[in-house]
Amino acid sequence: MTKQTFSLLGRFWQNKPVRWSLLGILLPVSGVMTAYAVTEPLPQPALYQAERITEELPAVYIDNGSFQGSYWTEEAVEPGDTLTEVLTRLGVPQASIKKVLAKSPIDTKLKQLRAGQTVSVRLDSSGDITDIQFFNDDDNGERNLVAIEKVNGQWQASASAVEMETMPSLRSVIVRTSARGAMAQAGIPVEIRESLSEIFSGSLDIGSLSSGDTIRLLYNSMYFRGQEMATGDILAAEIVKNGKTYHAYYFGQDDDQGGSYYDQNGKSLSKGGFSTQPVSYTRISSPYGVRFHPVLRTVKMHTGIDYAAPTGTPIKAPADGVMTFKGWKGGYGNTVVLQHSNGVETLYGHMSAFSPAGGSVRAGDIIGYVGSTGRSTGPHLHYEARVNGQAVNPATVALPTPKLSQTDMAAFRKQQQTAGNILATVRDLPVTVAQLD
The missing domain is CATH 3.10.450.350 (Nuclear Transport Factor 2; Chain: A,)
Known part of the structure; x- marks a missing residue:
């Protein structure tokens, strides 16, 4: 570069407006170049190499016969139903139903059903029946649990613990x-x-x-x-x-x-006028509800209340009513049935004798005497209450309601809460x- 050229550049650089314009252009360019030089990545060796691998797996085997699942289902009994009709609605094959009725330990008497009760069955994975259980009605104020199961193709009484x-x-x-x-x-x-x-x-x-x-x-x-x-x-x-x-x-x-x-x-x-106990000064020997017989290992549903009382103890109407039955009634023995104005029906079984009462009776009237007739193990009164034909607890429906004392009220408040x-x-x-x- 000549001396004359340096002289021209010197005069050009001394021109202040030109000098600032030139710096404004060169500084950003310099910055970009510097950043690029700093941030440019260094070459890296390959960390992995993609490769396609194909492997043939063995076929999946499913053993259809190894599944042993089962489930319970149930059906309500309609008026007039037989066990055959209930099992049919549950989808049990007709061939299986015939085997149950012919070869199970359920005799004709145990097949009695009542409207509203439930029949429960267990079905296996093929839809065939393996277990049946329900309560049957007898003629003595009790319902007995019927529970049977199929073991090795044969029907037998259930061996399950009765609990x-x-x-x-x-x-x-x-x-x-x-x-x-x-x-x-x-x-x-x-x-x-x-x-x-x-x-x-x-x-x-x-x-x-x-x-x-x-x-x-x-x-x-x-x-x-x-x-x-x-x-x-x-x-x-x-x-x-x-x-x-x-x-x-x-x-x-x-x-x-x-x-x-x-x-x-x-x-x-209110209990519709029930103001009198059917028998006086006695104890309840068997309450309403389910009970287990420890010797026979059977479950029974007791549909009434048993009052232990000596033979000849007077039995009184607990409320006004009409005597709709008076006579012998199967396992109940000598029996009286009263229909009350509130729709509740009461039954009195195992009487030793009847009183002359009949037709309309008043609360407190003597309708008979305690005995042990029918299927009874000793003198007592079997007392039932029914609403629209369904047995209910007489203690809560057809007996006087005691007034709560201060002590009772405290206990009542706790239960209420x-x-x-x-x-x-x-x-x-x-x-x-x-x-x-």
């Missing part, structure tokens, strides 16, 4: 068309439906409930081999009709003596809630 487990059942039902229909769809047994109707008979008619009304129930259920076989007492109930809530709470200090129902204030709920807390879990729910097993 009944009592568990509470909780239901919340929204009425759509009828209260009884809604409760039936929610799986509430017919005995509970009829007991509920009688419990509230003094304050409202269950049949008058309309769309939108609510029923909340807590009651005991008894299970055998995981299947609900019988029901106990209603422990608490709430009915909401047109925005008003009606309450009922069960209270009993002695299970053998039974209990009674009271409202939220501890006031007894426990039951109320459980019912609170389903309050205000806009749908039906049911434990469908």
